[in-house]
Every structure is written in structure tokens, then in C-alpha cells.
Amino acid sequence: MTRSRTVSPSSPPLPAAAPPGRGRARARGWALGSAALAMGLIAGFFYAYACSVMIGLARVDDRTFIDTMQWINATVRNQWFAPSFFGALLLTAVAVLLHLGRDARAVLVxxxxxxxxxxxxxxVTMGVNVPLNEDLAAAGDPAALGDPAAVRAAFEDRWVTWNTVRALASTAALVCLLRALVLHGRAAAAAARNR
Incomplete structure (x- = not known):
């Protein structure tokens, strides 16, 4: 036999969800802040390519373009890039998990x-940009290419288009995290006033 949750007009209202403890609220704030920081870094990384790097490289000859992109791609996987690229995903997932529950629905959304x-x-990065980078690396030494224009043509426009997509998506993700931080801050301030 199950109990009904129906509230009659004379019944007292159902209690609201209990506010999270201070430790949980701090963990939530830390996760959101860290996720926003990592997201800002990676969104800025993609943005820099979109608004400067690729525009500048569009003006160089084919062999210089290929050589430069090969060197960038060979060195980008480093200790400075990894925390933002992977950290943005991991920390945002942690923020989502910490906000599961009735007391944080707005932040969760x-x-x-x-x-x-x-x-x-x-x-997009793993499915489009990285395979394009690998194809460009496999083309070999730009000085030895018989048709560098064809190699560049197979890479450049598609890479630039999808970089713009990931720049926009990660920037929108940053905006969402900043909104979540604002809502979290308001909830934390309200909880502090009610203590």
C-alpha cells in the first residue's frame, strides 16, 4: 500500500527541500568556478585560432601553411593545453553531478x-579537427610535396569551419557556466541569511 502525496486544503504545506550543507555548497561553488575557468581558457584557445591564427595563415604560401600547422599540431598536446581541454569536460561533469537534487534545479539546468x-x-575536436591534423601530418615534409596546394585545400576550409563551430559551442558553454555561478551565488547568499 502506498501513501498518497496529495495535499488537502487544510493540510500543512509539504516541506521544501533542505538546503545543502556548507561543505556541499562549497564543493558546488568550487566545481562551477573551476569548470568556468577551464571553459574560459579552452574557449579562448579556439577563439584565438578563429580570429587571428587562421586568418594570418590564410595569407602565407602553401608550404609555409602546411609546415606551420604541422608544427602547431605536433606541439599542442602539452601540460598547458590538457588541463583546459580535458578539464573543462571533467569539471563541468562534476558540477552537474554535484547539483543533482531538488535543491539546485536551476543551477543544474x-x-x-x-x-x-x-x-x-x-x-568536433576529436571527430573532425584531430583527424584532419593527423592527415596533414601524414602528408610529410612540405618541401617534398608535389602538390602542396591540394594538401592545403583538403585541410584548411574544413578545419577553419569546424574550429568556428567548437569556438561558438565552448563560448556558449562558458556563458551557461557563468549563469550557473550567478544562480549558485544567489542561493548560497540566501542560505547564509536564513542560518
Missing amino acids: WSAAALLLYGAAFS
């Missing part, structure tokens, strides 16, 4: 939206 948006940017 925004942090989940950020996770979906950055998941799309991450997928």
Missing part, C-alpha cells in the same frame, strides 16, 4: 546545458 555544449565542441 545551466550546468547541464554547458556540459552538452562543450560535449559537442569536444566531439
Whole structure:
């Protein structure tokens, strides 16, 4: 036999969800802040390519373009890049998990939206940009290429287009995380006033 949750007009209202403890609230804030920092770094990374690097490289000859992109791709996987690229995904997922529950629905919606948006940017990187980088590396020494224009043509426009997509998606994810941080801050301030 199950108990009904129906509230009659004379019944007292159902209690609201209990506010999270201070430790949990701090963990939530830390996760959101760290996720926003990592997301800002990686969104800025993609943005820098979109608004400067690729525009500048569009003006160089084919062999210089290929050589430069090969060197960038060979050195980008480093200790400075990894924390933002992988950290944005991991920390946003942690923020989502910490906000599961009735007491943080508004923050959960925004942090989940950020996770979906950055998941799309991450997928574009792994599914489009990285394979293009690998194809460019496999082309070999630009000085020895018989048709560097064809190698560049197979890479440049597609890479630039999808970089713009991931820049927009990660920037939108950052906006969502910042909104989640604002909502978290308001909830924390309200909880502090009620103590």
C-alpha cells in the first residue's frame, strides 16, 4: 500500500527541500568556478585560432601553411593545453553531478546545458579537427610535396569551419557556466541569511 502525496486544503504545506550543507555548497561553488575557468581558457584557445591564427595563415604560401600547422599540431598536446581541454569536460561533469537534487534545479539546468555544449565542441575536436591534423601530418615534409596546394585545400576550409563551430559551442558553454555561478551565488547568499 502506498501513501498518497496529495495535499488537502487544510493540510500543512509539504516541506521544501533542505538546503545543502556548507561543505556541499562549497564543493558546488568550487566545481562551477573551476569548470568556468577551464571553459574560459579552452574557449579562448579556439577563439584565438578563429580570429587571428587562421586568418594570418590564410595569407602565407602553401608550404609555409602546411609546415606551420604541422608544427602547431605536433606541439599542442602539452601540460598547458590538457588541463583546459580535458578539464573543462571533467569539471563541468562534476558540477552537474554535484547539483543533482531538488535543491539546485536551476543551477543544474545551466550546468547541464554547458556540459552538452562543450560535449559537442569536444566531439568536433576529436571527430573532425584531430583527424584532419593527423592527415596533414601524414602528408610529410612540405618541401617534398608535389602538390602542396591540394594538401592545403583538403585541410584548411574544413578545419577553419569546424574550429568556428567548437569556438561558438565552448563560448556558449562558458556563458551557461557563468549563469550557473550567478544562480549558485544567489542561493548560497540566501542560505547564509536564513542560518
